[in-house]
Amino acid sequence: MIMSRNQRGFTLVELTVVVLLGALVLGAVLQVLISNQRTYTAQSAAVQGQQSSRMAVEVMLNDLRELSPADGDILSMTSSSLHVRLMRRFGIACDVDIDPSGSSTIRVLDNPGDNFAAADTVFVFAENRPATGSDDVWLRARVADVDSTVTCLGRPALDLEMDTTGGVFASDSVYVGAPIRGYETYRYSQAYWFTTATPYLVRQDNGTGTPWPIAGPLRPGGQGLRFIYRDALGNVTSTPTDVRQIEVRIRTGNRVMSSTGEMVSDSLDAWIHTRN
Amino acid sequence: MESHMDRRGFAMPAAIGALVIMAALVSAGFYMARQELRIGVASNFANMAVNVAQAGANEVMANWNGYQLGNVALWGDTTITDTTDVGIWSVNITNTNNVIYYLNATGEITRGDAWGGATRNIGIVTRLIYADINPPAALTTRGAVSVKGTAEIIGTDEEPAAWAGYCGGTADMAGVMTNDTSLVTTTAGGTIGGDPVKEQDSTIVDETFTQFGDLDWDQLTALAQLEGKNVTSLGTNINSTQPALNGGGACDETVMTNWGDTLPSAPCGSYFPLIYHGGPTLRIQSGGIGQGILLVDGDLDLRGGFQFHGIIIVQGTFETQGAGERIVGAVMASNATLDPMAYAGGSEIQYSSCAVRRSILNNASLSRARPLDRRSWIDLSSVLN
16 A cells, blocks of 8 residues: 555645746746847847848948949939949950941950940040050940950950940040950939838849849838948048049848837948049 | 655756757857858958958059069960968969050958958059150161161061060061251162151151150169169170079179070060160170160260160260171160261161060069059959859
8 A cells, every 4th residue: 555645635835836936937937038039039130230231331342442433433422322333344355446437346355254245335445655644545335246256366255346336436546455344334222122111222223223122121211321422532522523432321220129129220331432 | 754756846847948948049149149250250351352452463563573574475474472461362464465464363361260261353454654765767866877888777677586476566667767868878788778768857856865755864864773784884895795694593683794685585584674874985895685775875886796675775876887786676876966877897777666665664664564544443253254
């Protein structure tokens, strides 16, 4: 027989104490868990904000530092948007056949990045007098057609058949060795993307195309993105050709609230000095 | 005694469970923080790599070595590499037309151990800024010129045979350009050739021989002295200039009579010095070879088989005699006093745009690479593929 003393149940008092103590412990644990969860969520949102702001700055740093504002690469600029020409193609002429009044062809080595296409607008470097740099000029021309079946110096090459309308090559000399740049135009701004309620940093091809999100979400109310344009002396300027520095201010915003009840947000400022 | 086994509660498992959950949360937080750190470090290193590449390109441009880089054949390339505190840069230099050089600079971060290794690639299109010395003929001078014996003055552009691939294109020039072609005569077997053979230019004045673009005669001679090639101290007669090598077999540019070697593959083949002699008379004889730019503040008399590739600028008279002198490039003799000048024996002045160009572009003092004023900088990582 088993001793009855060892089989007796809990008394009501014992159960009550256990339940109370258990409730207290569970409550404390739950409180910790909830607090942790909130902190984790807020922290995740903060990390996402940091990553977004860093991504935004990284993208714009890479894109904007190659601008040549003095050559008109800034097409329009406001404190909340920037419309620019970004150089995306590069080639070096290995053969030049310029006829100012007729057809002109520039053959470029088919290096990676030389993917010029018909209808591209390009800049062609005209060296003119080799002994001086004062008469150097970049000519803006249009590629009428591209022949990719040619070679140059034993390597694959592209023949860029140029549109000489307007006598673009009439008064300047382009030589073998001339660099050629092709570009795209983009507009950066803060915009709502599809139906989402939060704004993103977006980029639009040709300045008017579909806005594609690059980074976000940003703070709503137009506070997420701000451009400040400065000249070579660091003074704020509104003249696109005078711009030498672009200050980009990114403010991210997440609908997640922090423990103090505020929107989780982050900020990052970057000063981009144009290299060209 | 009561059994404690049967009195055990759930506090311990609950506490352990809570600890596990908290540990998981902390670990996740730590993992995210570490990932964030890695992203931050990677971003930092990526930008640093751009700066290292830029530093390399700047270094190459600041220390542009016309002797070495001017010797890179058309469409040929060479690579210069160096290390910094944080990484390695490597700059590949391509000669596209002897004036435009394309720099492809790579920066790689070596700091950061396992987190290092970020690499970025930029391009910089540079152009040479150089002295505008542009002789319009094989011989540009003033006063009476007499070509006799078997001497030849030829304006037909010639590229030295051993220099194939270093230049591109030819453009024939006049044989002799003077202020009065009626004073230019040939006798016996003396020959003048070119397109045209003789050309008259009444605008030839003192400045034609002393002003070269932004550089004047005094600046040119000062640069020659800075190069250590003021050979006035050698006296009136200089015999048999020859390339000189140091103990390691490299070109010894400190030797006053080392005026380079016309064979590009030779150790002194890329050495194009700027040489100055203060006059009043310089006589070069007993053979010898050289290349570059020879500046003479007085009269120059060549004899005895001297061979020179480049430009000779003389403020006084210029004469040749004896057999075998051969100047490939161009000669400019001011002869302000209009003394009669004779070219005799078997001497030859052969115009060569290639020799003219290389003597300037390959000279460390007269040429510098600078980024194009506009659109020189290329972020190759953003070029579409």
